[in-house]
Amino acid sequence: MDFRTWPRKLLVVDTEGSGASPPDLVEVAAVPITAGTVRADAIRQTLVRPPHPVTPRAAALNGLTNQVLAHAPVWESIADQVRTDLDGAWIAAHNATVDYRLLARMLPGWEPAGVICTLRLARALHPDLPRHTLDALLTALPVPLTDVAGLRHRAAYDAHATALLLLAIAEPLNTWEDLEALAVPPALRHAPVDEQQGLW
Template structure:
């Protein structure tokens, strides 16, 4: 892979929700990739106090409780900073339509430069695997998580892990355009309607 062909601003994102429908954001992380490398020191992560309580089902997945979020900022206070971070960026995520839909709903008028889905990429690159969850890919790919802080199902950990998996899955491809060809969901191509999916 020629990482010189990659965009200068690429952020791997992960969101966690409160279990409502549609979900309220309770945690967001963004991990920059520059010149084919993750920049751990530049990872941004924040908790968000939602307008409605976290459901027990959601807590059972990511471990975040209403008490954890009691003193977190509300979305309106951090939205301008998040928009500034995301403006002009390609974003990547695992099952990216879910994260894109949530962020687009919270940031009216915002559109990323493009969206890469590592789930779609993994299905194309590793059709031999029976499952393509983050856990399945962690087990199947030669990716070390030694430097990844946090725990599974928390936004910073999942975004950092997804970034490492993206780099591993992209290695055999020649250029960014080749990656885009297999990793951009049809529903997120220019002019398409975004399909409906769910988030915890």
């Protein structure tokens, strides 16, 4: 893989929702990939106090109970900073349409430079695997998780693990354009916007 062809600003993101329909955002994290390196030192994560209670099912999955979130910042206090840092970035996520839709609903008018879905990429390059969930792929593929801090189903852990997964899956491809052809959800294909620097 020629990492010189990758976007200058690529953020692997993960969101955790409240379990409602539609979900409120309760946690968001992003980790940059620069020149083929996951920048674990630059992972950013924040909890978000939702306007409505978290469902028991969601809390059981990620441990983010109403008590845990009681003193987290409300979205309105951090939304501008998150928007600034996401503006101009390509974003990547596992089952990325879910994360994109939640972020787009929380940030009206925001559009990333593009969206990469590691689920689509894994299905294209590893069709022989019986399952393509994040857990299944992290088990089946050589993804080095030793230095991934935190717990599964928390945003920082999942974003970091997905970033490592993206590099592992993309390794046999030649350029970003090859990856893009396989991994951008069809409904999210659009012309890129100017890239900017920054990470909240």
